[in-house]
Amino acid sequence: xxxxxxxxxxxxxxxxxxxxxxxxxxxxxxxxxxxxxxxxxxxxxxxxxxxxxxxxxxxxxxxxxxxxxxxxxxxxxxxxxxxxxxxxxxxxxxxxxxxxxxxxxxxxxxxxxxxxxxxxxxxxxxxxxxxxxxxxxxxxxxxxxxxxxxxxxxxxxxxxxxxxxxxxxxxxxxxxxxxxxxxxxxxxxxxxxxxxxxxxxxxxxxxxxxxxxxxxxxxxxxxxxxxxxxxxxxxxxxxxxxxxxxxxxxxxxxxxxxxxxxxxxxxxxxxxxxxxxxxxxxxxxxxxxxxxxxxxxxxxxxxxx
Amino acid sequence: xxxxxxxxxxxxxxxxxxxxxxxxxxxxxxxxxxxxxxxxxxxxxxxxxxxxxxxxxxxxxxxxxxxxxxxxxxxxxxxxxxxxxxxxxxxxxxxxxxxxxxxxxxxxxxxxxxxxxxxxxxxxxxxxxxxxxxxxxxxxxxxxxxxxxxxxxxxxxxxxxxxxxxxxxxxxxxxxxxxxxxxxxxxxxxxxxxxxxxxxxxxxxxxxxxxxxxxxxxxxxxxxxxxxxxxxxxxxxxxxxxxxxxxxxxxxxxxxxxxxxxxxx
Numbered sequence: 001x002x003x004x005x006x007x008x009x010x011x012x013x014x015x016x017x018x019x020x021x022x023x024x025x026x027x028x029x030x031x032x033x034x035x036x037x038x039x040x041x042x043x044x045x046x047x048x049x050x051x052x053x054x055x056x057x058x059x060x061x062x063x064x065x066x067x068x069x070x071x072x073x074x075x076x077x078x079x080x081x082x083x084x085x086x087x088x089x090x091x092x093x094x095x096x097x098x099x100x101x102x103x104x105x106x107x108x109x110x111x112x113x114x115x116x117x118x119x120x121x122x123x124x125x126x127x128x129x130x131x132x133x134x135x136x137x138x139x140x141x142x143x144x145x146x147x148x149x150x151x152x153x154x155x156x157x158x159x160x161x162x163x164x165x166x167x168x169x170x171x172x173x174x175x176x177x178x179x180x181x182x183x184x185x186x187x188x189x190x191x192x193x194x195x196x197x198x199x200x201x202x203x204x205x206x207x208x209x210x211x212x213x214x215x216x217x218x219x220x221x222x223x224x225x226x227x228x229x230x231x232x233x234x235x236x237x238x239x240x241x242x243x244x245x246x247x248x249x250x251x252x253x254x255x256x257x258x259x260x261x262x263x264x265x266x267x268x269x270x271x272x273x274x275x276x277x278x279x280x281x282x283x284x285x286x287x288x289x290x291x292x293x294x295x296x297x298x299x300x301x302x303x304x305x
Numbered sequence: 306x307x308x309x310x311x312x313x314x315x316x317x318x319x320x321x322x323x324x325x326x327x328x329x330x331x332x333x334x335x336x337x338x339x340x341x342x343x344x345x346x347x348x349x350x351x352x353x354x355x356x357x358x359x360x361x362x363x364x365x366x367x368x369x370x371x372x373x374x375x376x377x378x379x380x381x382x383x384x385x386x387x388x389x390x391x392x393x394x395x396x397x398x399x400x401x402x403x404x405x406x407x408x409x410x411x412x413x414x415x416x417x418x419x420x421x422x423x424x425x426x427x428x429x430x431x432x433x434x435x436x437x438x439x440x441x442x443x444x445x446x447x448x449x450x451x452x453x454x455x456x457x458x459x460x461x462x463x464x465x466x467x468x469x470x471x472x473x474x475x476x477x478x479x480x481x482x483x484x485x486x487x488x489x490x491x492x493x494x495x496x497x498x499x500x501x502x503x504x505x506x507x508x509x510x511x512x513x514x515x516x517x518x519x520x521x522x523x524x525x526x527x528x529x530x531x532x533x534x535x536x537x538x539x540x541x542x543x544x545x546x547x548x549x550x551x552x553x554x555x556x557x558x559x560x561x562x563x564x565x566x567x568x569x570x
Binding site for chain 2: 002062065071112228231235239244246247257293295299300301
């Protein structure tokens with residue numbers, strides 16, 4: 001059954017949309033990730049204009065983050081001070097990001113930048129995850145148990161000014177650090193239509209040195225507001241948020257995530273990381289090939305506004 | 306009957322002034338032919354529907370055109386969508402990566418164009434007739450002004466535009482799909498793709514003899530988004546900020562509902 005999406009202005013099979021939502025929800029449940037980085041490229045593959053895919057996915061990120069943040073909040077795993085500073089950076093970053101998006105769209109280069117951002121950022125993270133997964137699986141086979149790494153290292157950025165005490169995370173670091181990370185992830189979430197968890201979570205663990213338990217709740221808290229900001233600005237500036245598409249994807253992803261969480265609980269962490277790494281590298285590989293292979297028609301049509 | 310009323314109402318209230326003028330001009334133009342050719346040359350034609358409603362389940366539509374001529378001759382039917390601007394992007398290789406390196410804007414060209422005829426249009430109509438009545442892809446203003454591009458370059462842009470529009474189904478190659486039922490009655494069908502542009506179309510039916518038009522009829526066809534989809538689209542464009550707020554609220558509420566389901570499960 002076809003459904004006409006009012007903002008994307010295309011007809012798509014409703015079963016396909018539900019299946020996509022379900023599939024990505026399943027994976028995000030298994031791996032405990034947002035899934036935006038998978039959904040946006042898939043939406044583009046099925047013919048949703050990239051600008052609409054990115055903005056609509058930002059809207060979806062709000063929903064999935066909200067449903068996740070409650071549980072962490074109740075356990076006291078949200079560092080609100082850290083969250084607010086990340087958020088201030090995120091707000092400024094995502095506002096500039098949407099501005100950049102609009103500008104690149106007017107230049108006709110937004111599709112290229114979306115694709116390149118995916119290939120560079122997601123590809124790097126995916127490769128690292130894959131390597132780390134392989135290492136961990138290999139190591140466990142040899143020694144029979146995973147060894148613990150260092151908590152965090154001291155780098156140049158620990159010498160930055162404006163130091164603040166973050167009691168919940170038991171940290172005394174420069175406020176510029178979470179601000180900068182929030183800013184960077186804000187720009188990315190505006191351009192890539194992702195929550196940014198895949199950058200934010202490793203950055204909070206490895207750069208800020210936050211306790212892992214605190215990271216997920218705090219990042220979700222920040223992501224909700226940044227995604228809301230992106231949704232609002234995309235809707236207001238570019239009219240690219242498709243609520244019908246968002247709702248249909250949501251139904252599938254809520255159900256899929258429920259099943260996925262149960263499967264994920266039964267699997268080993270290292271294997272999960274390896275599989276997720278492979279998945280991410282495959283998605284990036286496809287996007288990268290699209291950039292390298294000569295298109296069938298060098299000319300493409302764009303409806304002028 | 307009901308569809309007739311709907312299309313009348315639609316024509317009266319929803320069509321912009323310029324479109325009405327265009328239709329009136331077209332009707333006036335065709336009645337000029339009727340007046341100049343009083344003896345039995347009349348052509349009659351109508352559509353199965355004058356309103357194509359793009360609703361939730363829309364996946365394209367077929368429109369039936371039927372008519373009659375009361376003297377022998379050839380028939381050409383031209384369906385033309387409202388004029389729009391198109392931008393064509395050309396990709397080039399930069400550091401191994403294919404990216405948009407040039408673009409060209411075509412102003413005021415038909416957003417939809419389809420021809421049906423009883424024979425190849427070059428054979429049944431003179432080139433002057435086609436030029437005057439904008440029949441055929443060579444006569445609908447796809448040529449770029451020389452200030453933008455000239456010669457081979459202009460041709461390659463034009464070919465690219467045409468190729469892409471044909472691929473998307475916005476433009477359809479001339480076909481000879483007009484079927485005669487007996488001597489006078491004829492019918493043809495044309496297809497509107499799922500991504501059909503909205504607006505007021507004109508459907509012109511020409512009756513030709515010896516390459517000249519001896520009679521013509523133009524009838525309007527309205528393609529518009531109807532129902533919830535149309536309201537969402539309008540709301541998103543007219544009240545963008547409020548639309549954004551509503552989208553956020555919907556996401557917040559559905560996320561909360563999702564949380565409730567998760568907690569139970």
